[in-house]
Amino acid sequence: xxxxxxxxxxxxxxxxxxxxxxxxxxxxxxxxxxxxxxxxxxxxxxxxxxxxxxxxxxxxxxxxxxxxxxxxxxxxxxxxxxxxxxxxxxxxxxxxxxxxxxxxxxxxxxxxxxxxxxxxxxxxxxxxxxxxxxxxxxxxxxxxxxxxxxxx
Amino acid sequence: xxxxxxxxxxxxxxxxxxxxxxxxxxxxxxxxxxxxxxxxxxxxxxxxxxxxxxxxxxxxxxxxxxxxxxxxxxxxxxxxxxxxxxxxxxxxxxxxxxxxxxxxxxxxxxxxxxxxxxxxxxxxxxxxxxxxxxxxxxxxxxxxxxxxxxxxxxxxxxxxxxxxxxxxxxxxxxxxxxxxxxxxxxxxxxxxxxxxxxxxxxxxxxxxxxxxxxxxxxxxxxxxxxxxxxxxxxxxxxxxxxxxxxxxxxxxxxxxxxxxxxxxxxxxxxxxxxxxxxxxxxxxxxxxxxxxxxxxxxxxxxxxxxxxxxxxxxxxxxxxxxxxxxxxxxxxxxxxxxxxxxxxxxxxxxxxxxxxxxxxxxxxxxxxxxxxxxxxxxxxxxxxxxxxxxxxxxxxxxxxxxxxxxxxxxxxxxxxxxxxxxxxxxxxxxxxxxxxxxxxxxxxxxxxxxxxxxxxxxxxxxxxxxxxxxxxxxxxxxxxxxxxxxxxx
Numbered sequence: 001x002x003x004x005x006x007x008x009x010x011x012x013x014x015x016x017x018x019x020x021x022x023x024x025x026x027x028x029x030x031x032x033x034x035x036x037x038x039x040x041x042x043x044x045x046x047x048x049x050x051x052x053x054x055x056x057x058x059x060x061x062x063x064x065x066x067x068x069x070x071x072x073x074x075x076x077x078x079x080x081x082x083x084x085x086x087x088x089x090x091x092x093x094x095x096x097x098x099x100x101x102x103x104x105x106x107x108x109x110x111x112x113x114x115x116x117x118x119x120x121x122x123x124x125x126x127x128x129x130x131x132x133x134x135x136x137x138x139x140x141x142x143x144x145x146x147x148x149x150x151x152x
Numbered sequence: 153x154x155x156x157x158x159x160x161x162x163x164x165x166x167x168x169x170x171x172x173x174x175x176x177x178x179x180x181x182x183x184x185x186x187x188x189x190x191x192x193x194x195x196x197x198x199x200x201x202x203x204x205x206x207x208x209x210x211x212x213x214x215x216x217x218x219x220x221x222x223x224x225x226x227x228x229x230x231x232x233x234x235x236x237x238x239x240x241x242x243x244x245x246x247x248x249x250x251x252x253x254x255x256x257x258x259x260x261x262x263x264x265x266x267x268x269x270x271x272x273x274x275x276x277x278x279x280x281x282x283x284x285x286x287x288x289x290x291x292x293x294x295x296x297x298x299x300x301x302x303x304x305x306x307x308x309x310x311x312x313x314x315x316x317x318x319x320x321x322x323x324x325x326x327x328x329x330x331x332x333x334x335x336x337x338x339x340x341x342x343x344x345x346x347x348x349x350x351x352x353x354x355x356x357x358x359x360x361x362x363x364x365x366x367x368x369x370x371x372x373x374x375x376x377x378x379x380x381x382x383x384x385x386x387x388x389x390x391x392x393x394x395x396x397x398x399x400x401x402x403x404x405x406x407x408x409x410x411x412x413x414x415x416x417x418x419x420x421x422x423x424x425x426x427x428x429x430x431x432x433x434x435x436x437x438x439x440x441x442x443x444x445x446x447x448x449x450x451x452x453x454x455x456x457x458x459x460x461x462x463x464x465x466x467x468x469x470x471x472x473x474x475x476x477x478x479x480x481x482x483x484x485x486x487x488x489x490x491x492x493x494x495x496x497x498x499x500x501x502x503x504x505x506x507x508x509x510x511x512x513x514x515x516x517x518x519x520x521x522x523x524x525x526x527x528x529x530x531x532x533x534x535x536x537x538x539x540x541x542x543x544x545x546x547x548x549x550x551x552x553x554x555x556x557x558x559x560x561x562x563x564x565x566x567x568x569x570x571x572x573x574x575x576x577x578x579x580x581x582x583x584x585x586x587x588x589x590x591x592x593x594x595x596x597x598x599x600x601x602x603x604x605x606x607x608x609x610x611x612x613x614x615x616x617x618x619x620x621x622x623x624x625x626x627x628x629x630x631x632x633x634x635x636x637x638x639x640x641x
Contacts, residue, residue: 024612027543028371032259034536035378038529039266042380043273050277058280075302077310096287099311100280103291104299106310 058097064143065101068117074104079113079150081133083120094119111135113150120144153333154340158347160224161325165194167227172417173241174234181361182241188354189421191347192397196428197223199324200480206324207488211300216331239415241358241408244365252366260370267353267377271346274387279338281345281389288314289391290341292323297330307490316490319481321432322391341389349386352397352599353377359404360606363411363553372606376599380528385595391433392592398429399439400599403563406447407556407607410455413462416469423473430474430481434492435571435596437481440474442566443559450558459555502577511576518586519572522594537605547610560604564597 062069080098084091098119099107107117111133118135120126121144130137135148169189175182201219209215280286291314295306306323307316322344329340356376361369376382386393405422412418426443429436447470451463505511524532548554571593579585 023543027540028256028367028612029259031371031536031540032256032263032374032378034529034531035375036259036263036266038527039263039270039378039380039383041530042384042528043266043270046270046273046277046384050273058278058286074299075305093283093287096283096291096313099314100286100291100294103294104302104305106305106308108310 058100061094061097062101065098065141065145067141068145068147069102072102072105076105077113077115078102078105078107078147079110079116080107081111081116081118081129081135081148083122083126083129111150116148116150118146118148120146154329154337154343157220157329157332157340158343160220161194161198161328162191162347163194163231164197164220164223164227165192166190167224167229167231168193168197169421170231171234172421173238174231174236175238175240177232181243181358184354185241185358185362188351188358189401189425191351192355192394192401192425192428193421194227195325195344195348195394196321196398196424196431196477198328199321200431200477202324202328203320203480203484206296206303207483211296211303211331213331216328220328220332238417239412241362243361243369244363252370256367256370260374263374263377264353267349267383270380270383271349271387274384275338275342275345275389278387279342281341281387285341285389288318289322289389290326292316292318292320293326293330293341294336296323296327297336304488307488309491312491315492317485317492318391318433319431319436319484319489321428322394345386345389345393348394348397349383352393352400355397355401355404356599356603359408360603363407363607364549365612367612368606368609371612372602376602378529379526379533379595379598381591382527382595382598384528385592390592392596395429395432395436395439396596396599398425398432398436399564399567399597400603401425402429402439402443403556403560403600404603406443406559407553409466410552410556411550413458416465419466419469420473423470423475424477425473426470427474427477427481431477433596435567435593438570438574439563439567440478442570443563444470446559446562446566449562450555454554454558505577511582514582514586515572515576518590519594522586522590526591526594526598541609544612545610546608548608549611553607557604557608560600560607564600564604568593568597 080095082091082094084094095107095109098117102117115138116133116135118125118130124144125137125140125146130148134151136151138147138149140146166186167190169186173182173186175186177183198220201223202216205212205215205219275281281290291311292306296303299305309316325344326341329344330336333340353373353376357369357373360372382393382396402422402425405418405425409416409418409422426440430440444467447467448463451459451466453459455462524534527533529536548557575582575585575589
């Protein structure tokens, strides 16, 4: 039996190669296109969040504590109380931000310390809250930030 | 001044890696890879030196500046003045001739542009990073910078919610930059985050280029840069992206070691990178242990007859590389770091968690969901990679890569398994832990996973051009009869 001539096998070899080339091109272009479109979509999401002011403002939070931060000394310890509702999801992040802002002082989420930072969102002191936590006002730093001391 | 600090840190690392793998200066894949590795090496060295200076001499500016400056000068002397010729790292020959198609280069450049734009938009609106950054990483840096002699307050148990047991590569680096610049700024953590993301993409693209060729390198790089949640995680200023760099660098260097078994410096540098992974986060410590086990198993099993004989010297160099950073980690854990919330759990509760099938099921479910939703791709990346595999297939093109592939697969699998086991045993609220950290844990391993995937995938060809036949008399003579036969028939 005579072997198949090169002229007969050449087109099938070529077509197999072209099919492989098409598969590879499709694989690569699909992967790259999905990756790029996904990144672009995520970028639009971020831009949308920015335009609707959905980004948590660390700088604006820090600005409220600016005056108080100037009085902070290393190795000092403060308690922390706020007028957030108990189930308010922003309560914990605000406590962390307060610690971040007032570092290197240590801030504990309790009213049991001799000196306690009070964070009022309304800007006006809630004396009922202070009395409930046995706190007396020491200094009002404005923007709802107050330093209080624990009273018996 | 920040730029000068970062340049000094980078110069330290680049000098070291160039001293280990010298080539003439100039634009080449070899030097681009060294630039990328140098970022991570420099960051790790600078952070370790900062911590040691802090422990031994306190927050003394003169000491810190001298140590950092001395390291940079040493890097300059060793790295730039070396005249040795080392192992060359060049583009592997691929089937695409003469080069990768222009449109694919364009896609890669577009991926870079989109990634950089996404990063810049994210950090311009969130310069302090995400919650984890200002409640942990940058918080620690602030204590180190602001507290003066009371820098150990950064690890107070009163800050137990901020993981005071976590190693200090990232916060130490940020605090060092602030200290040398003389002021605190959001520029330092942003620049460091950007450099680590850039270096990760550089190492991935570079090493794939050496091992597989230009096309798989650009595909892998495009995929990593197109992972939206990875870029977002980088902009969040967490320690996960630096860790992912060190994991990728370790595994990539071990693969290069298999290609160049005579040059044991690859193992030494891999050990150094693994050590810096341990200095970055607690997951890095898990990875360090996993990669040692993986390397032993893979070398013995997949390197053939030369495996056992090659194992001892390679492991010695690997351990020599990781010894210094590991010593720093041990010093930190024993003398400085705070209590870990993991080990605070009662043994009875841990056993109860172990025996609770519900926790195992929830963890498995969480992992599956995270894998399918990974990266915020418009179509699940698992499905996309499965399609890619179907069209291109896996094929280990070079038998020398088997051990490296096995090392990577075993190390990544072990790291993930141990990390998840830790959550099952110790996490108080497993559901919250899954929701807040699972994706980050997987993203820590993502660049190495992409590397593993493209290392294992088959040869990739995007152009129809044939490679030119080798020009010699034998081949010309061999061609002639078949050409005559084709013309006759």
